[in-house]
Amino acid sequence: MTMSDTPIVPSFDADESSGRKLAIICSKGNLDMAYPGLILANAALGEGVETHLFFTFWGFDIINKATMGDLKFSFVGNTAMHMPGHSMGIHHMLGALPGATAGATKFLKKQIADLDVPDVPEFLELLSGSGAHMWACRLSADMNHLTEDDLYEGVEAIISASDFIELTDGAQLLFI
């Protein structure tokens, strides 16, 4: 035990002055692959890090108003082949049966909700309110025949890959 006359104060603003920047590329549209990017973006924003998300290919489903509330979790092609917290594996053949994906999705959504983690649309609201910069990929928009009107309101613009590279100059990068 030591005595300190001047209070020790946490250095909360140290990162802000360092100009730390994070770029997250979300390229997958499965429910279980949407969350890692959203959670890490939320953590970075909470630490005062300037955060940019780029939604591309299947990751477009995360910000497409028609699909964002309805992402799926499937055992098929998932090498982990079990529900979080349950070690019992599910055979790929069973995972391919009709209703298996719907059941697994429902179960995972409940597990997420039980931990008080928001669903995808609400999560986007949380990120938007925290100051996240969200960008949609130009090629993905063209491939899906979608415009900004089809996307979550918090998305700032549909931009090209080179625009994204340019505006995340000096950022740390995550590809998910």
Place this chain on the structure above:
Amino acid sequence: MTTTTIAGHEVEVNEEGFLTNPAQWSEDLAPELARLIGIETLTEDHWKLIRFLREDHAAMGETATLRRASTQTGMPVKTLFTLFPVKPAKKMAYVSGLPKPKGCV
């Protein structure tokens, strides 16, 4: 473990400066803790969050995350970033004499 004096109270703090014993906190400590991290005035909205955090910690045994503070108080996340800039969750916890939140979301 270090003991320091804040607003005339002797309190125990960890290496980062967070109070280690929530029971050593009282409301007259909050304005001084806030001032130390650059928040000059605690408004009624600041107090609403501080009181929620204190009550929630007493009930749940852990510090509320930013989202929990927002959904439970009904104050938008954006407002929380305005009241406690840059690192709202950690700053709220610090001013409230609580540990940093452990939850991810």
